[in-house]
Amino acid sequence: MFRNYLLTAWKVFMRRKLFTAINLLCIVLTLVVLMVIASLLETAFRPSGVEGKSERFLQVFMVRMESPGGNRVSNTPLGYKLIEKYLKPMPGVERVAAVTLPSSVSVYQGPNVSELKLRRADADYWKVLDFTLLAGRLPTAADDAAGRMIAVLNASSARRLFPGAPKAALGQRIDVGGQVFEVVGVVEDAMHLNAYADIWAPISTFASSDYRKELTGMFTALVLADSAADLPRIRDEVARISRSVVHDDPKAWKTMRFWADGKLDLFSRILTNSGETPDSGAGKVLATIAVAMLLFMLLPALNLVNLNTGRILERRSEIGVRKAFGATSRQLAVQFVVENVLLCLAGGLIALAATAGVLAWLESAGLIPYLRVDLNLAVFGWGMLIATVFGLLSGVLPAWKMSRLDPVHALKGAV
Amino acid sequence: MFRHLLKLTWKRKSRNLMLSLEILLAFAIVFAVAAFGLRYLQLYRMPLGFEGADVWSVAIQPGDNGKQRFDDAVYDSFRRGLAELPEVGGVAFTNIEPYSMSTMSGDMRRKAGSREVPTELAEADDKLAAVLGLNLVEGRWFSQLDNGSAQRPVVINRRMAEAMFPGERALGQLFIEGEGAAPAQAYRVVGVVDAYRAKGELAGPVNFAFMRLEAGKNDNDARIMLLKVRAGTARDFERRLNARLKLIRNDWSFQIAPLSSSRASMIRTQTVPLIVIGIIAGFMLLMVAFGLFGALWQNTTQRIPEIGLRRAIGAGAADIYRQIVAEQFMLSSIAIVFGLALLVQLPLTGAFGESLNWPVFLGAALLSMAVIYLLSLLCAVYPGWRASRLSPTEALHYE
Numbered sequence A: 001m002f003r004n005y006l007l008t009a010w011k012v013f014m015r016r017k018l019f020t021a022i023n024l025l026c027i028v029l030t031l032v033v034l035m036v037i038a039s040l041l042e043t044a045f046r047p048s049g050v051e052g053k054s055e056r057f058l059q060v061f062m063v064r065m066e067s068p069g070g071n072r073v074s075n076t077p078l079g080y081k082l083i084e085k086y087l088k089p090m091p092g093v094e095r096v097a098a099v100t101l102p103s104s105v106s107v108y109q110g111p112n113v114s115e116l117k118l119r120r121a122d123a124d125y126w127k128v129l130d131f132t133l134l135a136g137r138l139p140t141a142a143d144d145a146a147g148r149m150i151a152v153l154n155a156s157s158a159r160r161l162f163p164g165a166p167k168a169a170l171g172q173r174i175d176v177g178g179q180v181f182e183v184v185g186v187v188e189d190a191m192h193l194n195a196y197a198d199i200w201a202p203i204s205t206f207a208s209s210d211y212r213k214e215l216t217g218m219f220t221a222l223v224l225a226d227s228a229a230d231l232p233r234i235r236d237e238v239a240r241i242s243r244s245v246v247h248d249d250p251k252a253w254k255t256m257r258f259w260a261d262g263k264l265d266l267f268s269r270i271l272t273n274s275g276e277t278p279d280s281g282a283g284k285v286l287a288t289i290a291v292a293m294l295l296f297m298l299l300p301a302l303n304l305v306n307l308n309t310g311r312i313l314e315r316r317s318e319i320g321v322r323k324a325f326g327a328t329s330r331q332l333a334v335q336f337v338v339e340n341v342l343l344c345l346a347g348g349l350i351a352l353a354a355t356a357g358v359l360a361w362l363e364s365a366g367l368i369p370y371l372r373v374d375l376n377l378a379v380f381g382w383g384m385l386i387a388t389v390f391g392l393l394s395g396v397l398p399a400w401k402m403s404r405l406d407p408v409h410a411l412k413g414a415v
Numbered sequence B: 001m002f003r004h005l006l007k008l009t010w011k012r013k014s015r016n017l018m019l020s021l022e023i024l025l026a027f028a029i030v031f032a033v034a035a036f037g038l039r040y041l042q043l044y045r046m047p048l049g050f051e052g053a054d055v056w057s058v059a060i061q062p063g064d065n066g067k068q069r070f071d072d073a074v075y076d077s078f079r080r081g082l083a084e085l086p087e088v089g090g091v092a093f094t095n096i097e098p099y100s101m102s103t104m105s106g107d108m109r110r111k112a113g114s115r116e117v118p119t120e121l122a123e124a125d126d127k128l129a130a131v132l133g134l135n136l137v138e139g140r141w142f143s144q145l146d147n148g149s150a151q152r153p154v155v156i157n158r159r160m161a162e163a164m165f166p167g168e169r170a171l172g173q174l175f176i177e178g179e180g181a182a183p184a185q186a187y188r189v190v191g192v193v194d195a196y197r198a199k200g201e202l203a204g205p206v207n208f209a210f211m212r213l214e215a216g217k218n219d220n221d222a223r224i225m226l227l228k229v230r231a232g233t234a235r236d237f238e239r240r241l242n243a244r245l246k247l248i249r250n251d252w253s254f255q256i257a258p259l260s261s262s263r264a265s266m267i268r269t270q271t272v273p274l275i276v277i278g279i280i281a282g283f284m285l286l287m288v289a290f291g292l293f294g295a296l297w298q299n300t301t302q303r304i305p306e307i308g309l310r311r312a313i314g315a316g317a318a319d320i321y322r323q324i325v326a327e328q329f330m331l332s333s334i335a336i337v338f339g340l341a342l343l344v345q346l347p348l349t350g351a352f353g354e355s356l357n358w359p360v361f362l363g364a365a366l367l368s369m370a371v372i373y374l375l376s377l378l379c380a381v382y383p384g385w386r387a388s389r390l391s392p393t394e395a396l397h398y399e
Helices: A002-015 A017-045 A080-087 A123-128 A141-146 A155-161 A209-213 A228-244 A263-272 A282-314 A316-324 A329-365 A377-403 A407-412 B002-011 B013-045 B072-083 B128-132 B158-164 B237-248 B259-302 B304-312 B317-343 B345-349 B358-389 B392-397
Strands: A057-060 A063-066 A073-076 A095-100 A103-109 A112-121 A133-136 A150-154 A173-176 A179-187 A199-202 A219-224 A255-257 B055-061 B088-094 B105-109 B116-124 B136-139 B152-157 B174-177 B185-193 B208-212 B224-229 B253-258
Touching: A002 A017, A002 A329, A017 A263, A017 A282, A017 A329, A017 A377, A017 B259, A057 A228, A080 A095, A080 A209, A080 A219, A080 A228, A095 A123, A103 B237, A103 B253, A112 A155, A123 A141, A123 A219, A150 A155, A155 A179, A228 A255, A263 A282, A282 A316, A282 A329, A282 A377, A282 B013, A282 B259, A316 A329, A316 A407, A329 A377, B002 B013, B002 B317, B013 B259, B013 B317, B013 B358, B055 B237, B055 B259, B072 B088, B072 B224, B072 B237, B088 B116, B088 B128, B116 B158, B128 B224, B152 B158, B158 B185, B158 B208, B185 B208, B237 B253, B253 B259, B259 B304, B259 B317, B259 B358, B304 B317, B304 B392, B317 B345, B317 B358, B345 B358
Parallel strands: A112 A199, A150 A179, B116 B208, B152 B185
Antiparallel strands: A057 A219, A063 A073, A063 A255, A095 A112, A095 A219, A103 A112, A103 A173, A133 A179, A150 A199, A173 A179, B055 B224, B055 B253, B088 B224, B105 B116, B105 B174, B136 B185, B152 B208, B174 B185
């Protein structure tokens, strides 16, 4: 039965090659856009590459402070004191890392000025994230303690500053905004929320040690758990800690709230600006993305409906014969939807190949620096899911119309 | 002729409904991109209000999270220290430089209880007007004359003057921030600048007020230095500048950038959404073109007997051709009229405020109408031509 469907579908597709091609093209164009978005989201939120452990780490990104009257609210990144005094001693976690947000710095080399993104990180940061070391070594706790002026570059910046193999950069001195650092390591380029930077230095290389006394500043904390099962407990623990923190100036700021979030939660929390509740609004964000994708499919689906309606009328004699021999409307409708979904899946496969091309172009064009998207099985699954939804969306209406054709008229060729 | 066309279109209403719906959606998408683009063009042509060329910004980062307050001695040490560099023509302090991502804003009122005027604010010292080349149309910039003034002296842009004091001369007038009986702060207008759009060429105009920087009296330090440098100063000056700044304060760090580079990155962030939407819309239109072409082709194929009949009773090839194109034209017109009826609600209700004003709406409507008509005519040309070439005998026998 199913084989017959396939055969008929094949015959129909080959009969009108131009229309099959137009149909396919429309499907491919739509699916490429959706698949590029899906694979970017997949890379951003699935544990992969340098953030391969992200399924078992949480991060504290923002502190929300409220004034006693509740009329003033401030959202800022964390200060080092908050991490060192309150988060690092937390029991039952593997480690807690502190790292600053990337900030622009100028690197001076003779007459050349390069603008790079600098992060200052403690030794734990290198253990939480899985950077691929190309040459040299990564900073250790001993470097932090001694306040050594060392730096790690990523491969692109190393090549830009010191042309040649990554090894060429090792041992070189660079002037970063007036401070001189020795390059001790070169790591692979990485584009991830917590990894994105060109150059890294230990936290203790700050020109003044005032950062140690601040509850708010420009740090973010990464909390690595022993296993993913520990995460809910850590979330509660961090929420409990946040209630116990008192601001240095309690008259100005009464409450300080912060939450440990996974990546999706963090993104949703920033997007929906929900700093006061444990719920990050991730559900809402996901639903919005799904609805936006469906809306995006609306025009292409309508387009396909129009094309398909025309094709059905061409096939009315076939439909008349099948109806005369006892096929029910439902069977015909199912057959048509199956045909359409098949076409969409075929389009999906082509789109997947095209998506790989588009992503390769995106990576090389440098629109998003250091982007590396791998098309894995999950993206393939998402792509096929999107294709099926699209096939159903665009196939149901023509199928319903087709099944309503009157067999007598259909056989005669009149509509 | 027209009535015939209407009749023919009505006979195939369910099919035509779907086609019009598709054209309607395509119209809406083209309209969105056109409106977005035209608004940017309109903004780009508005006066910016300052000269960003050969101005460098230096962000002073004491690493104290804003706790320490700068006093006059700090400002003076930088002013004196940098004046010695031959490249530097002028030094000014502010807390929010042009093309920066941050904003500071407040709700201003003429007096307690009156209408609020949302205003963006920045602290500015006495030299800022010279460094940024601000164009004063009324009054004067801040100077020593303002020392010890009871209210904080401000210079506002013309847009704010019109919003706060409609039909009156703004110079010398007072306004307050906040509401209630005891407002926190009173301001006195000492000057009006022509325009000031700190977020750059592609940002919408806002009400803007500069407040005079007086160390110790301000809520915010002015931690951004703006330097007017000699024309043609190369980027390698940055290193010497940084060394000089370190001489003045060794334990602080400084982030130096020419305004031209912040401008480039600002414009990039503002145009990326337009480019992405434009590319996606382009793909969508391509798809719609293919779809319309296919649908029309099938349409004419189905109507071959009808066309044959018309030919048999005397219609020429050109008549058939005209019929097909006119039908498509009518379908597009119906879709566009409905689309316009829906879209006109946006400027009427003010859903997008000033961004979708009438010139933008009309321009975008005309542009998208042109695109959609062109698209549907292009799609109709080949199927129409094919239909018109059929010989009447063949067409009548077509099965």
